[in-house]
Structures are given as structure tokens and as C-alpha cells.
Amino acid sequence: MKNYKIILIAVGTMFTFMLMSLVGIQSARNKAIGLEEAVYTAESDIKVQEKRRVDLVYNLADSVQQYDKHESETLKELADGMGRGNQIEDVNTALAAVTYAYPELKSNENYKQLMNELAITENEIAQYRENYNQSVTAYNRYTRKFPSRIFLDWTGYEIRKFERLDYQAPSDAPQNLFEE
Template identity: 40%
Template sequence: MDDNKKLDKENFMKSNLKKIGATTIVVASVGITGLFLTKSVENKAIGFEETIAASKASVNKEEKRRVDLFSNLVDSIESYNDYESSTMNKIVEARNQSKKGNIDSAAKELNVVVEKYPNLKSSENYKKAMMEFSVTENRLADYRDNYNDQVKKYNKYLRSFPSKQLLNFQGYEKVKYDYLEFKVDNADALNLFGNKDEK
């Protein structure tokens, strides 16, 4: 009988050890899976932040290019010798505005000069500078749109389930990004191709 009790006790111990082992494996698996899940959520948020930073850098690069190209545009107009000193003052003022980052007001100043001298529009330097300026404006608009899209995706990700809960649980510090706002006033649109009446 003692042998049967020993055998039953051993079987009971083996059974309990198997149950404990299985439970430990399940708990460890759940823990590891949870750890990977929370870290992957955090890594994705960090990836969004890096993408936003790269998008912002592209916007900044194009804004600098825009200022540089505007200076080239002013140079092409300065090289046109057929105008009076008051016009030269407007050109210098436009250059100063562009260096301060006020491209829109500088463009208005320069447009007054260009409209006054239609032959200037046919200058090769002016045409080339205007084409580059136009391309840069379009790229800048695309980069701004991309930046805003990335900020939108990041904000949506941070507010969605389970990302929000997991990031809050980890104490993740969210970065506040503002959307880039750029207003287009069609009333102030520049006529880049001359008057409609000109042929």
C-alpha cells in the first residue's frame, strides 16, 4: 500500500509540476508578447516623429531655396539696364524683403517692376529664374502638404486604441506638432506669363 501511495503522490507531484510548467510557459509567453507589443507601439510612434522631422527639414530646405531663388530673380532684373533709379530702389527693397523672409511682399514689389518693363519678361535670365521659382513654390506646397499629412497620421495614431493606452501606460511623452498653415489669396496672384492681351 505504501508503494501505491508513493506512486500516487509521485504522479500527483509530476502532474502538478507539468501544470506549473505549462502555466509558467503561458505566463512568460503572454509577458513577452505584451512587451513586444508595447515596444512596437512606441517604436512606431518614434518612427512617426522621425518622419515628421524629415518632412519639416524638407520644408525648411525649400523655404531657403525660395529665398535664394528670389535673390536670383532680383539679380536677373537688375541685369536689365533699361530702367530709372526709382525702379532700382524698388528692386533693392524687394531684395531686402526677401532676405527677411517676406517673399510675398517682395514678390509684389518685384511684380510692379516687371509689369512696367514688358521686355524684361522676355529676358532669358528672367524666364529661367521665374521657372525655377515656380518649381520651388510647387515643391514647397507639396512638402508642406506631406508634413501636415505626417502630423495628422501621428496624431491619429496617438489617439487610437490600443496605441493610446499602451503609450500612456509606458509614460511615453507625446510631441506636440502644429500644422503648417499657408494661405493663398488669389486676389494677390502674380501674372507670371504677361498680360493676356500681349502676343
């Protein structure tokens, strides 16, 4: 009767040890999968922000260009109107007339807004790239450490090779935005 209890305890202990080992090994694989997905998500976030940048740059540049064209035409019309005989002797009177009679020109504000939006977008892209690099670092560190490296091999998990991004400007970065 006593041998029966000892055998039962030994079998129970071995079963518990095997179950805990199996859970530990599968946990290593699940963590690697989670880290891999974090890398893919970070990579996707970068692509979304780069698409936003392209859309934003072209839309804002077109908007600023159109407003600049309108403002230029307005100034030409003002100059032509003044040149046709609206001679004003007093400079202060002329400035007051222009201030009250003609529209406020704001293309410089549009340029400031464009530059601000571009700076914000570039900062966001830099932040997403840093997030990607942190995700790659965490994944690479985990898959190369002991014992997770061995456990991942045992489960047949295929370790991916991710490279950190460099911070050089891409060759397809928008340039010459206001050329016609």
C-alpha cells in the same frame, strides 16, 4: 509528475504572454517615435526649401536685373549711334542691319526663366507642406487611437502636439523684387 508539467506549461504560457505584451507595448512606442521623427523630417524639408527659395529669388533677381541693365545700356548706345547720322532710308535695310550688326537681346528669356524657377520652387514648397501635414495627421491619429494611446502612457512616452500647416502665403514672402 503530471502536476509538474501542468505548472510548467502554465508558467511558460504566462511568460510568453508577458513577453508578447512587453514587445507589443514597446512596438507601439517605437512606432510613435518613428512617426514623430517623420514629422520633424518633413518640417526640416520645408525649411530647406524655403531657404532655397530665398537664395534662388535673390540670386535670380540680381542676375536678371544686371542683364536687364546691360541690355538697356546696349539699346541706348544703339539709339545714340543711329541718332548721330546713320540715317537709313529703307526700313528693311535698317532692320537687317540691326539684326546682323547688333547683339541679340534676351532679357525676356531671363524673366521667363526666373518665373519658371519661382513656380517650380513654390510647387515644391507646397508639396513639402502637404507631406508635413500628412506626417502630422499620421502621428496624431496613431497617438490618439486605442490601444496605442494607453501603451504610450504606460511607457512614459510624452505625446507631442503637432499642428497642421495652413496654406496662406507667409508675411515675409519676397515682394517688389526689381525695385532699386
